[in-house]
Structures are given as C-alpha cells and as structure tokens.
Amino acid sequence: MPGHEILTATLAAALLLFHGLGLVLIVHALMNVRTSQGTIAWIVSLLALPWIAVPMYYLTGKSRFSGYVRARRGEDADLRKLAEDMHQRLRHHEIKPDDAFGRAAEFLGGLPFTRGNELTLLIDGEETFEALFKSIASAQTYLLVNFFIVKNDRVGHRFKQALIDRAKAGVRVYFLYDELGSNKLSRAYLKELEAAGIKHAYFGSNRYWVSRVQLNFRNHRKIVVVDGKEAFVGGINVGDEYLGRDQRFGAWRDTHLKLRGPSVQAIQLVFIEDWNWAADEIPDLEWSGHAETADQIAAIIPTGPADPVESWQLVVAELANTARERLWIATPYFVPDGGVLTALQAASIRGVDVRILIPEKADHLLVWLSAFTYFEPAITCGIKLFRYTRGFLHQKVILSDQLACVGTANLDNRSFRLNFEISALSADPAFASDVAKMLENDFTLSREVKVDEFTSRPFLFRLACRAARLTAPVQ
Missing domain, CATH: 1.20.5 (Single alpha-helices involved in coiled-coils or other helix-helix interfaces)
Known part of the structure; x- marks a missing residue:
C-alpha cells in the first residue's frame, strides 16, 4: 500500500x-x-x-473528586472519628444559630458556629505577613500550612526560612501546596524543606497516574494553624506581588484574617482532610479549643467539589436572599451564575444596598472580559458596581447587614464548583464594623461603573466579551 x-x-x-x-x-x-x-x-x-x-x-x-468525596462524607473511619471528637469537645463553645442564614451556613459547611473567638482583620500584605511570620516564629509544637501559590522570590524565601527555623527548633511542620498553583516551585526549594525535616505534599487532582494532568479541583485555600491556638485564612498567597512588588499590578489590595479560639479547631479539621488526601496521614494535633475573652461568634465554611451540592453558590445566594439593608461584595472575579445573579438582582429590587467591588486591572483576561456582560443586567436592577483603581484588588470579602465573611472564594464558577475554598463568617458587631470601615475606604478609592462601559464599546469588544462568557464553566 x-x-x-x-x-x-x-x-x-x-x-x-x-x-x-x-x-x-x-x-x-x-x-x-x-x-x-x-x-x-x-x-x-x-x-x-x-x-x-x-x-x-x-x-x-471531571466533575467529582471521588476519593476525597468518600473521606469528606465520613466513609474514612479515622477522619469520621476525628470530626466526631472535635464536635464533642466544642459542644460547650457551640451556639445554635437562630436565623435562616446561620442554619443554612452550618448545614452547608458541616461545622458549628462557636463563641469564644478572637478575630483580627488584616488589611493588605504588609500587615498580614507581619502577623503571619510573628505567629509562625512563636510555634512550639506544630505548624499546619496550606497555600495555593508559593513562589521562590523574596517573600517565598523568607517563608521557607521561617518554616525551616521552626523545624530546627523541634516544631513539626506540615506544608501543603497546590500542584498547579505552585507549579513553578522548584525541587531545590522543596529539598531544603525536606533537609530540615519538614513534611510536604502537593494537593493533586488524584494520586493515580491516569489523572495526574486533571486541571480542575484546585486547592485554593490559604491556611496556617499554629499549635492549634491561632489560625490564618484569607486571600493572600506567598509571593512578592502581595506586597505590591509586581510592576504590572503595583499596589495589591487584599484581606486576610487571624483567628484564635474554638474556630481554630474547625480550620484544623479542614486542613487535616486535605492533608490526609494528599499525604495519606492524620497527624496528632491539639484539639482542646480554648475560648478567648473577646468572645466573638464565628463559623468556618469549607466548600468544594467534594460537597454534594454547590455549597459556596448557595452560601452567596442565601446571603443575598436574607440581606435586608446592605450587601457589599469585594471580589477580583465577578462571573456569577444565573442563580446568584438572580439573588443579587432580587435583593437590590427589594431595597437592599447591593454593591460589587471588582478590579480595574485584569490578571485573567477571559474572566475580566466575561464580567462586562454582567454590567447591564446588574446595574439596571439597581446594583452598584465599582472598579478599584488603586492597584489590583484581590480580596474576597462579603458584608451582609451585620454578617461579615472573609475567605478565599470568588464569585465565579471555579469557586462555586471546582475549587476547594474556605471562608470565615462572623456576626460580631465590632468585627462587622471593622469590615464596613475597610470597605467604605475601598469604595472611596474606586469609581462607579456605568452600563455604557459595555454597551457603548465597539462591536468586536462586545463579541469578545460574549465569547469569553461561554468559557465561564471552565474559567
């Protein structure tokens, strides 16, 4: 032939x-x-x-994370026992929410609302890293560390050295990172950690070779737990750009949160689920959950593709449905699905002050273009959209009446359905006031968006935005 x-x-x-x-x-x-x-x-x-x-x-x-799903649903006997014991120890700190959203949040997150917490709002990278490295240096027994992105730059080097210093002092260090988010983390970097006795593992889409290239199901969480007494969650990863050192983005606007009290135990449990999936190990940790004099109420809500429903989507929709006076959302990516957009529109129509704060600059072009297509349906219903103009905005913050939320989840499909996220909520009046003041300042550094920013654009630009929106399910 x-x-x-x-x-x-x-x-x-x-x-x-x-x-x-x-x-x-x-x-x-x-x-x-x-x-x-x-x-x-x-x-x-x-x-x-x-x-x-x-x-x-x-x-x-791929739409499910099968092995993780089995563990999350309690089919892993060791994890189930650990979760049951934690809930039992926290019973005298636990409070039962008496409002619709609180009951929904507890159901979706699977973790209790507790009192006896102390919440410290950390604004931007300098304040966050100062508090974070100080807490890491104080560790006496163990450190649990999980970041989506870790870079081998100045901040990354300082972070590595901080972990090594504690490991050499006899502290057990468990370092978890996402295999895609931290794909540029060098083998030499990891070998230095290994040489100091630090255990590390990547959070991959599966532990079998046939699924190693699966791009979905990223671990987008940022967690640090110190001796079971202090914890950090929020939007900041480990890299120089979070200190405003990136020439492309300049100033970097972000928000993080430091927690003490019983809520730390819930954050530990979230980390252990992730670590057990990645490293097949459940470390021996402190689970006593001491109360703090600040006595602030908090709940931890982990969400992700292992959940039987789209938990984060439902959390945001319920926040919109139960808001009565204000609903302020700061997010770098505004690509809501139909259910969330409808809930936001309905809240605005019934008189809620709905404001969405998004970046002026783009770090992901498709997501940035997609957001334009939501301007008209949002603004015509009374929703106020703002572009943050002083650098890049990356924070993930929601303020619904007197309920404040700080975490890692965005308003896009990845956070709704594909990423593992973690959020901390509190109805404490003092904390909600701090968050309100912070967002009010952000709005003064922003400009309000008008409908014609999309409708008056050239046809080809609008076409590109519409085409980008079609990719939303995999953005």
Whole structure:
C-alpha cells in the first residue's frame, strides 16, 4: 500500500476513534456535569470538534473528586472519628444559630458556629505577613500550612526560612501546596524543606497516574494553624506581588484574617482532610479549643467539589436572599451564575444596598472580559458596581447587614464548583464594623461603573466579551 494511502487510512482511523470517544464522553457528560450550560457546551464540542474536545474533557471535564468525596462524607473511619471528637469537645463553645442564614451556613459547611473567638482583620500584605511570620516564629509544637501559590522570590524565601527555623527548633511542620498553583516551585526549594525535616505534599487532582494532568479541583485555600491556638485564612498567597512588588499590578489590595479560639479547631479539621488526601496521614494535633475573652461568634465554611451540592453558590445566594439593608461584595472575579445573579438582582429590587467591588486591572483576561456582560443586567436592577483603581484588588470579602465573611472564594464558577475554598463568617458587631470601615475606604478609592462601559464599546469588544462568557464553566 502506497505511503499516502497508509497515511489517509491512519488519519481516518484516528478520526473515527476520536468521534467514538466523543460519543462515549457525551454520555459521561450527561450523567456527571453539574450544570445544563456546561453539559450543552461539552456535547456541542464533543460532536463538532472531538479531536480537540476529547483531550480537553480529560483535562477539565471531571466533575467529582471521588476519593476525597468518600473521606469528606465520613466513609474514612479515622477522619469520621476525628470530626466526631472535635464536635464533642466544642459542644460547650457551640451556639445554635437562630436565623435562616446561620442554619443554612452550618448545614452547608458541616461545622458549628462557636463563641469564644478572637478575630483580627488584616488589611493588605504588609500587615498580614507581619502577623503571619510573628505567629509562625512563636510555634512550639506544630505548624499546619496550606497555600495555593508559593513562589521562590523574596517573600517565598523568607517563608521557607521561617518554616525551616521552626523545624530546627523541634516544631513539626506540615506544608501543603497546590500542584498547579505552585507549579513553578522548584525541587531545590522543596529539598531544603525536606533537609530540615519538614513534611510536604502537593494537593493533586488524584494520586493515580491516569489523572495526574486533571486541571480542575484546585486547592485554593490559604491556611496556617499554629499549635492549634491561632489560625490564618484569607486571600493572600506567598509571593512578592502581595506586597505590591509586581510592576504590572503595583499596589495589591487584599484581606486576610487571624483567628484564635474554638474556630481554630474547625480550620484544623479542614486542613487535616486535605492533608490526609494528599499525604495519606492524620497527624496528632491539639484539639482542646480554648475560648478567648473577646468572645466573638464565628463559623468556618469549607466548600468544594467534594460537597454534594454547590455549597459556596448557595452560601452567596442565601446571603443575598436574607440581606435586608446592605450587601457589599469585594471580589477580583465577578462571573456569577444565573442563580446568584438572580439573588443579587432580587435583593437590590427589594431595597437592599447591593454593591460589587471588582478590579480595574485584569490578571485573567477571559474572566475580566466575561464580567462586562454582567454590567447591564446588574446595574439596571439597581446594583452598584465599582472598579478599584488603586492597584489590583484581590480580596474576597462579603458584608451582609451585620454578617461579615472573609475567605478565599470568588464569585465565579471555579469557586462555586471546582475549587476547594474556605471562608470565615462572623456576626460580631465590632468585627462587622471593622469590615464596613475597610470597605467604605475601598469604595472611596474606586469609581462607579456605568452600563455604557459595555454597551457603548465597539462591536468586536462586545463579541469578545460574549465569547469569553461561554468559557465561564471552565474559567
């Protein structure tokens, strides 16, 4: 058989194979993809362009994190026992919420509201790193550390040295990082940690070779726990840009939170679930949960693809549904799905002061373009949109009446359905007042967005925005 005939036959066989695989994956998408929009997008792609869609589906189309799901639902006996013991120890700190949102948040997060906490709002990188490194240096027994991004720059070097110093002092250090978010973390960096006796593990999409390239299910959490007494969560990763040292973004606006009290035990449990998945180990930790004199109420809400429902989406929608006076949201990515957008619109229509604060600058082009398509449906319902103009805005903060939330979750599909996130909520009046003052200052450094910022743009720009929005299910 001549060479060209062999090549033609090979291409035909490959094409047939891709079309066959595409049909098989269509069935999988129908049974497993969480949204109708995502399902339709995959079906069209797998039918029209199977040679592109089939490998992309392998990379991003998986909808569940099966092993983690089994552990999260209590099928891991050791984790189940640990969670039951923690709940038992926290019973005398626990309070039962008497409002609709509180009951929903407790149900979705699976962790109790507790009193006896002390919450310290940390504004921007300098304040956060100062508090964080001070707490790390005070560790006597153990450190639990989880970041989405860790860079080998000046801040990353200081972070590495801080962990090494404590390890050399006899402190047990457990360092967890996301394999995609920290993909540039060098082997030399990790070897230095290993040499000091620090245990480290990456949070991957699966521990088996067939799933190693799965791009979804990122661990977007930022957690530090010191001796079971102090914890940190929020928007800041480990890198120079969080101190405003990136020439592209300049000043970096972010928010973090330091916690003491029984809520630290809940954060520990979230870390242990992640660590057990990545390292197949449950470290021996302190679970006593001492109360602080500040006596602030707090709840920890972990969300992610292991949940039986889209927990973060429901949290945001319920915050909008229960708000009566104000709903202020600061997020770098404003790509809400239909349910969340409807809840925001309804809140604004019934007279709630709904404000959304987003960046002026873009760090992810598709997400930035997608946001333009939400301007008209939001603003025409009375929602006020603001662009932060003093550098890049990365904080994830919500203030609903007197309930404040600081965490790692954005208003986009990744946080709603694909990323592992963690948020801390509090109805403490003093804490809510601090968050309100912080956001009020942010609004003074912002400009209000008008509808014509999208509608008056050139046709090709609006077309690009509409096209970018189609990619929202995998952004």
